[in-house]
Amino acid sequence: DQQVKQNSPSLSVQEGRISILNCDYTNSMFDYFLWYKKYPAEGPTFLISISSIKDKNEDGRFTVFLNKSAKHLSLHIVPSQPGDSAVYFCAAIFGDNNNDMRFGAGTRLTVKP
Amino acid sequence: DTGVSQNPRHKITKRGQNVTFRCDPISEHNRLYWYRQTLGQGPEFLTYFQNEAQLEKSRLLSDRFSAERPKGSFSTLEIQRTEQGDSAMYLCASRSVGGSYEQYFGPGTRLTVT
Numbered sequence: 001d002q003q004v005k006q007n008s009p010s011l012s013v014q015e016g017r018i019s020i021l022n023c024d025y026t027n028s029m030f031d032y033f034l035w036y037k038k039y040p041a042e043g044p045t046f047l048i049s050i051s052s053i054k055d056k057n058e059d060g061r062f063t064v065f066l067n068k069s070a071k072h073l074s075l076h077i078v079p080s081q082p083g084d085s086a087v088y089f090c091a092a093i094f095g096d097n098n099n100d101m102r103f104g105a106g107t108r109l110t111v112k113p
Numbered sequence: 114d115t116g117v118s119q120n121p122r123h124k125i126t127k128r129g130q131n132v133t134f135r136c137d138p139i140s141e142h143n144r145l146y147w148y149r150q151t152l153g154q155g156p157e158f159l160t161y162f163q164n165e166a167q168l169e170k171s172r173l174l175s176d177r178f179s180a181e182r183p184k185g186s187f188s189t190l191e192i193q194r195t196e197q198g199d200s201a202m203y204l205c206a207s208r209s210v211g212g213s214y215e216q217y218f219g220p221g222t223r224l225t226v227t
Contacts, residue, residue, distance in 0.1 A: 043218030043220045045218070105153060
């Protein structure tokens, strides 16, 4: 069962513009969400996270927005840079255990110079 | 560099052979996780350890798979009688209990079963 979905397999933006990556989830019991970035031949690298009690978290050029009623979160990258080109995974963790993470299928972001 | 390391990085094996992968987590992390990632998909949880105890296993972890973390430090994942469907990237991650929720991933071991 695909509880975390990233419906856009790819996204291409121009350098300096905003990148918006989207993620939807189906299970309202998730209480923590994370974004990971993955370059080829490397493992996923943690980028930014948000607790379900918040609706926004910002870290430099990266902002994550959470809309619990819509079961939707998004990652905004402003301004986008060519070095941001990678696969971005959305992930979610259940309540008390916070053990296994459920990942989306990923979105490949390409930032063109 | 004191990140998560995995060995080997690549493994090619023939169907029916056994393979073993190793993961060395970040030293102060007491939780260690194994994931599998296939092409076009995100990582899928397989199992996790807290110290040396294996506390949870996914239904994806068939009886041909076994994982150990004998001294609560490094971990091994063994696949017996490999099948072509086992071809995937096997990722290891670690985190510390009581710390932040993010897990830190190693570079993965890419398994190809021919």
